[in-house]
Amino acid sequence: MLVEERYSGCLLGLACGDAVGTTVEFSPRGTFAPLTDMVGxxxxxxxxxxxxxxxxxxxxxxxxxxxxxxxxxxxxxxxxVAWMQHGYMSSNGVCFDIGNTVQQALNAFLQTGNPFAGSTEPQTAGNGSIMRLAPVPMFYGADVAKAIHFSGESSRTTHGAAVCMDACKLLGAMLVVALRGGTKEEVLETTVYTPTTPEIQTIAAGNYKTKPYEQIKGSGYVVASLEAALYCFYHTNNFRDAILMAANLGDDADTTAAICGQVAGAFYGKSGIPSDWRSAVAMGAEIEQMALGLLGV
Known part of the structure; x- marks a missing residue:
């Protein structure tokens, strides 16, 4: 598979996961008819x-x-801030669904000018930085050390908790391996980054693989969120099934599916994403153009 396929798949995969999961966002698992498609x-x-x-x-x-x-x-x-205030890069021209931790960091940045405004408090360890991560390892894909470093730094702007930065570094490493055409085992068991927090060390060790499905949570907590996304990628064998499994966990369904979509999209490539999802996703051509720009073509 061409690397262009994987780059396009990674960013389109994020967007498609987001667009599928938002349908059941905030709905607890088991309270809705399971999603079988992208429906809005x-x-x-x-x-x-x-x-x-x-x-x-x-x-x-x-x-x-x-x-x-x-x-x-x-x-x-x-x-x-331009997104928060003016709907820059929104799919419908307005800012919506902004997280509390993100909003607090952006307001702090506006007051102080310090861009590393993310709270370091453990209770703010949400999934708002890992959900957007893909462009960083894509841009630094030729240098895994830089990809890992800047994955962590990209969290610190809005999410400074150690576990958020560690989760971003691990996912950044996994995405580089996937973008380079690694096997599923090589992606999930990558040794190019050794996590520093116990929670992310547990994920890197693959403990989620044998967890009962009932214990996998689509919550807003970054550890549960990354674990759920990787569980869905591990336990399926195509992009569509991975995303639907992630979305059907409910609660923070759009983000679980967006994180899963980054990995699954890079692994299965653009052509692995259902063609009707690719044609329906908002700003799809612009997203693909950005992916190729991040590759440097």
Whole structure:
């Protein structure tokens, strides 16, 4: 498979996961008829293919990396603020579904000018930085050490808790392996990054693989969120099934599916994403153009 396929798949996969999962966002697992397709609707009454904050922030991050030629925390935060205030990079022109931790960090940045505004408090360890991660390991894909470092730094702007940064570093490493064509085992058991927090060490060790499905949670907590996304990738053998399993966990369904979509999209490639999802997803051509830009083609 061409590397262009994997890059397009990674970013389109994030957006498609987001667009599928938003339909049952905030609904506890078991309280809704399981999703079998991308259908739109949900709490924000979105049109088919429209996505939420996960993809908006990922596109802000990707545009910043390309415009600045690398990692510029202040520029990233300015773009996130433009999304918050003006709907920049929104699928429908307005900002919606913004997380509390993100909003607090952006307001702090506006007051102080310090772009590393993410709270370091453990109780703020949400999934709002890992959900948008893909552009960082994509941009730094040729240098895994830089990819891992800047994956952590990309969290610190809004989510400074150690476990958030560690989760982003592990996923960043996994995405580089996937973008390079690694096997599923090589992706999930990568040794290019050794986590520093016990929670992420447990995920790197693959403990989730043998957990009962009932114990997998689609919550907003970054550890549960990454675990759920990797569980769904591990226990399925195609993009569609991985995303539907992730979304049907409910609760923070759009983000679980967006995280899963980054890995599954890079692994299965653009052609592994259902063609009707690819054609329906909002701003699909722009997302694919950004993916190829991050590759440097």
């Amino acid at each position: 609707g949900g709490p924000f009454r979105l049109r088919l293919g429209e996505w939420t904050d996960d993809t908006s922030m990922a596109l802000c991050l990707g545009h910043s990396l390309l415009a600045q030629g690398g990692f510029d925390a202040a520029d990233q935060m300015q773009r996130y």
